[in-house]
Amino acid sequence: MIPASFDYHRPGTLDEAVKLLSSYGDECKVLSGGMSLLPMLKLRLASYAHLVDIGRIQGLEYIKEEGGFLKIGAMTRQATLERSDLIRSKVPILADAVSLIADPLVRNRGTIGGNVANGDPGNDQPAIMLALGATLVARGPKGERSIAANQFYKGLYETALARNEILTEIRIPVPPARSGGAYAKLKRKTGDFAVAAAAVQLTLNAKGAIERVAIGLTNAALTPVEASDAAKFLTGKMPDDKTIVEASKMAAVKSSPSADRRGSVEYKKEMARVLTERALRKAVQRAGGK
Amino acid sequence: MAKHKISVTINGAVREAEVESRLLLVHLIRENFRMTGTHVGCDTSHCGACTVHLDGQPVKSCTVLAVQADGAKITTVEGLEQGGKLHPVQEGFHEKHGLQCGFCTPGMLMTTSALLERNKNPTEQEIRQAISGNLCRCTGYVNIIKAVQYAAEKMR
Numbered sequence: 440m441i442p443a444s445f446d447y448h449r450p451g452t453l454d455e456a457v458k459l460l461s462s463y464g465d466e467c468k469v470l471s472g473g474m475s476l477l478p479m480l481k482l483r484l485a486s487y488a489h490l491v492d493i494g495r496i497q498g499l500e501y502i503k504e505e506g507g508f509l510k511i512g513a514m515t516r517q518a519t520l521e522r523s524d525l526i527r528s529k530v531p532i533l534a535d536a537v538s539l540i541a542d543p544l545v546r547n548r549g550t551i552g553g554n555v556a557n558g559d560p561g562n563d564q565p566a567i568m569l570a571l572g573a574t575l576v577a578r579g580p581k582g583e584r585s586i587a588a589n590q591f592y593k594g595l596y597e598t599a600l601a602r603n604e605i606l607t608e609i610r611i612p613v614p615p616a617r618s619g620g621a622y623a624k625l626k627r628k629t630g631d632f633a634v635a636a637a638a639v640q641l642t643l644n645a646k647g648a649i650e651r652v653a654i655g656l657t658n659a660a661l662t663p664v665e666a667s668d669a670a671k672f673l674t675g676k677m678p679d680d681k682t683i684v685e686a687s688k689m690a691a692v693k694s695s696p697s698a699d700r701r702g703s704v705e706y707k708k709e710m711a712r713v714l715t716e717r718a719l720r721k722a723v724q725r726a727g728g729k
Numbered sequence: 730m731a732k733h734k735i736s737v738t739i740n741g742a743v744r745e746a747e748v749e750s751r752l753l754l755v756h757l758i759r760e761n762f763r764m765t766g767t768h769v770g771c772d773t774s775h776c777g778a779c780t781v782h783l784d785g786q787p788v789k790s791c792t793v794l795a796v797q798a799d800g801a802k803i804t805t806v807e808g809l810e811q812g813g814k815l816h817p818v819q820e821g822f823h824e825k826h827g828l829q830c831g832f833c834t835p836g837m838l839m840t841t842s843a844l845l846e847r848n849k850n851p852t853e854q855e856i857r858q859a860i861s862g863n864l865c866r867c868t869g870y871v872n873i874i875k876a877v878q879y880a881a882e883k884m885r
Contacts, residue, residue: 440772446731447750447796470797477792478774480751490750492797518786542862544777544840547786548793629861630775 442480449492453499453578453605456491460603461580463489469605470494471514471553474545475562499552499607502526509611513552518543520551529613531725532570532620532640536563539624556606558596558662561632565592565663566655567622570638573611579604592662617650618642619725623718624657625710627701633658634701635710637690639718641673643726649673654686654718658701659694659711666690666715678723687716735799739764740808748795755779757795758805766806766835770864777863780836781805787843789862806835809842817880818842827876829867836863841877845884851877 447470450456460467466488470476479485493499499514502523509529511520520526520537527534540546540554540563554564555575568575568588575586577600584604591599600606614620624636641652652673654666669689676682691712698704736745739762746761758767758781767790770778774792781790782804809816818841821827828834837860844851844859851859856877857870865873 441753442751445750447733447794449796449799473794473797474774474792477794481753481772481792494797542777543859544780544787544789544862545774545792547788 440481440483442477443483443486445480445487446489447492448489449495451495451497453493453496453607456493456496456605457578457580457603459489459491460605463491464602467491467602469556471556472516472548472550473553474541474549475553475557475559493605504529504613507613509613511551511609511611513550513556513606513608515551517541517546517549517551517554521546530571530611530620532567532622532638532722533564533611535620535622536567536624536638539563539622539626542630545630551609552606555609556598556600558592558594558598560595560660560662561658562663563622563624563633563636563657566636566638566657568609568611569655569663569665570620570640570653571611571614572640572653573609575606576608576610577604578607583607585610589665595661614640615642617644617726617728619722619727621718621721621725623714623721625714632701635659635694635696635707635714637711637715637718639715639722641678641719641722641726643678643723643728646677647728648675648677650675654690654715656690656694656711656715659696659707664693664695666693668693669715673719678719678728683716683719683723687712687719690715733796733799735796737798737801737803739803740805746795750794750796752795753791754781754783754793754795754798754803755790757798758790758803761795764805764807768832768835770832770836775862775864776833777836777840777860778833780839780863782839782843785843785846787840804839806838809838816842817883818845818877820883821876821878821880822873825872825876825879827868827873828865833863833865833867837865837873841873841880844877845881849885850881853878 620640636657696707770776
């Protein structure tokens with residue numbers, strides 16, 4: 440399969456890239472790792488007159504801890520995240536997810552920026568960004584701006600990014616002591632998108648009660664879903680069995696999946712419940728609770 | 730649509746080509762360079778038959794643009810053999826009968842040779858994980874695992 444014709448641009452700087460995006464507008468798309476975009480172009484599910492490859496722009500590939508944040512450059516490959524001790528030790532929820540994304544060969548090319556900015560509800564990292572309360576940094580013609588992850592997803596393949604903005608960095612607040620996170624995903628086989636998946640990040644107080652929690656769901660609607668009712672219900676409570684079971688039910692209610700070859704609506708909602716429960720239990724355990 | 734002049738180092742030799750933006754790396758290799766060891770299987774980045782090393786990393790060449798590889802070092806299955814001597818993974822697949830129809834083999838060889846560069850002593854689980862993006866419909870993977878274990882031992 441061959442994509443429809445397009446012009447390929449390889450800017451050397453972000454400013455140059457933004458200029459290209461500004462001049463071509465809707466006819467233009469950013470190419471990062473290409474692991475979602477190129478299959479879409481090949482299947483002719485999408486076509487653009489211009490692709491702007493940000494793969495050779497220096498300084499977009501890094502993982503560092505700075506000022507209470509874990510900062511990840513948008514061009515950082517999934518395989519790099521997978522092998523990062525910093526990720527594994529500071530945000531195990533992200534380490535859980537990365538090795539479940541696509542397959543090892545795809546992870547050698549695929550980037551976190553692409554996964555986050557693509558706007559496909561089947562991508563795993565958006566729900567994790569919601570759970571972690573991440574900030575997404577974008578560069579446009581007027582410079583840099585920050586967007587909270589829970590303000591980023593607007594619709595199917597629609598994000599808060601303007602046509603001439605590029606996601607450059609992901610900022611994750613370093614979780615404080617007594618924090619834990621987990622990502623639980625059900626998929627039919629390697630390389631498939633999730634039937635359902637749940638991302639949970641929480642912090643316990645000194646008594647073991649939940650001080651802060653956020654829950655994100657993957658492939659549960661046209662955008663990643665934040666289960667804020669369940670989070671509100673959990674806040675201030677001890678994470679006992681009954682509370683976790685109840686919160687998981689509340690999270691599943693927030694999902695509105697559509698039926699496809701991965702299952703019926705009922706099945707997917709039930710899986711969202713089960714996976715939320717599993718992720719909650721694991722997150723509590725990792726936070727040092729019971 | 731403008732064409733792009735690109736230059737790649739493929740199996741040690743510098744090759745140049747003038748390509749359309751949309752040309753895929755696998756077609757550059759097979760059609761422009763006439764090296765047909767790299768296979769097109771599913772053509773949807775699932776099966777891994779098209780796996781090559783791009784700057785040392787195994788990638789699916791059906792999902793990379795040729796122009797993205799400009800300036801890169803590429804190794805294909807034709808580049809594994811050195812001085813008439815098979816690479817240990819090639820020898821392993823031969824010795825342990827790691828193939829039947831052979832269609833997935835070039836991809837399997839590229840993925841597993843990269844694995845052994847990074848991990849000299851992989852467990853069975855690590856081998857299985859490494860090849861989880863390469864599909865084989867004949868062998869049930871059993872002999873492929875044995876072939877990689879054979880190669881690992883040989884390389885130590």
